[in-house]
Amino acid sequence: MTETAPRLEPSGPLVVQARPAGFVVDLFSVAQRAVRQIPREPASVIPALIVPIFFYVLNIGALSKVTGAAAHIDFKSFELPVAVVFAVTGVSRASSLVTDIQNGYFDRLTITPVRRLPLLLGLMMADLALVMALAVPVLLVGLALGVHFRTGVPGMVVFVVLCGVWGLVFTGLPYAIALKTGNPGAVNASFVLFFPITFLSTTFVPKPALQGWLGTVATYNPMTYILAGLRALVSAGWTVPTATAVGDAVLAVAAFGLVSLSLALLALRGRVRRR
């Protein structure tokens, strides 16, 4: 503690009046607690950073010559968005939320005058800060390995923000499961959603190279458009096609977010409704 408590009234102890704190105070209070927890649980963060960098280096080492030559692409630049998306997808405080539900701390919070929405949005704010912080070192690894970012620093900022917002909207799924079930096993299992969304897409090869059912699935997978937008920022420079690709990526993130966040909000409503 850095501040000394004020002197109390000579006539007796300080009298306080409980009152609703307001939406903004609720939001930042919940978010601050969530952010504070992050460095205290390094095991939940470090793999999210190490694993994407490991696979990025592995993939460009193993597939760069084959895929790069066949598709006439710079595979290091092509794969960098995949590595960053890996880092930011599925990182959330949903497991902590389940712990709160199970040990009664969530009930303790709901007995206070706190508004219900900040109980979820505060966690998401912390997630957004974390996934953007995770995106930066992976991006720096790419630059260190020789990726030339053609849209420059402004493009990097858009890149990180887009990845961060994608990571944020993806958290809607584990939060929905956490709030609906209160079950840590179910939340951990939600990670399997990561695989079809991430791999049934243009993860390793460009869209024209995807044939048959995989090409069809990729067409309807928002990840295809997100990767296309991110790749355009890396490789194409500030052009009209880049702006179009980034616009499509934003729409894909928004569409996914509409579904995932709606599910999370419905689950929150069900959880805090007095049954």
Next chain:
Amino acid sequence: MHGGADAAGSLGCSMQTPAIETRDLARHFGDVFAVDGVDLSIAPGEIYGFLGPNGAGKSTLVRMLCTLLRPSRGRAAVAGHDVARHPELVRLQIGVALQDAALDDRQTGRELLDLQARLYGLRRHERLARVEQVLGLVDIGSAIDRQIATYSGGMKRRLDLAAALIHDPHILFLDEPTTGLDPESRAAVWAEVRTLRAEHGTTIFLTTQYLEEADELADRVGILSRGRLVAEGTPEALKRTVGTDVIVATVTELSPPTLDALRALDGVQEVVAHRHELMVHADDGAAVMSPVAIALHGSGATVRSLTLRTPTLDDVFLELTGSHLGADAEADDEGAA
């Protein structure tokens, strides 16, 4: 210290709005009624002990009064506000320590208290002052700046109580506050409860499965069995309902002259013999203890032990429900909740 309760939403008219009032309050889970038609009226500043075994419905009742569960039937008002219609007003008036200390192990005690105070709308100087005040009440010491994961069970209970008090609530709900605690920690919680009422006038609704706890702390006791309030009154009044003091004598051999000698004593109401045990019922057990000892000796009985026992709340529970406290756990209301 606390202001009067708003009468809006009160279930009845009285000179003083009850701190807690329920009428026909019930809650069922499927076909099982965890709480079934409970009527309560608890005055401001009262310590009310809710006694019952696991599964009697205590926690379900507390969760309804704390706005965590919606009643299936009946009504309840806390601090004058209907829990179903105005839960947000109820929440401003109550502090709650639920059955298991509901804490976040990854925060320090101070961080947890500060967050709790923020959510109750306290300003920075108020938060700093209140944290120091509640820490003066519940002794956690320098551990307040350590992560809660390092706390003992007793320290977690005390921090839980501090969190419940951070906004200076008018009404405090303590759901089995000493379950699982060692005797020293239990005594500390009892002292804190007494201090709260004495110095702050806080109304305290306490559930417990410990007879001694209800007897020691509560002004009035309600006994809950299978979701129903089967008795209510001061501990002394409840114990009086089951009758007299009992002198229990264990002898080597029972003989008719011994029984006759005991029955002839003034003040003895009844003598019941069972194998080597004699139970002598008397209105004032202490007064007839010596005559009983002399009569036993005079009749030639060899006495192994002689004890005076006053009625306990367990006797009351046995009288009302036909079973001892602790043997009545059919309905698992906590699980259902």
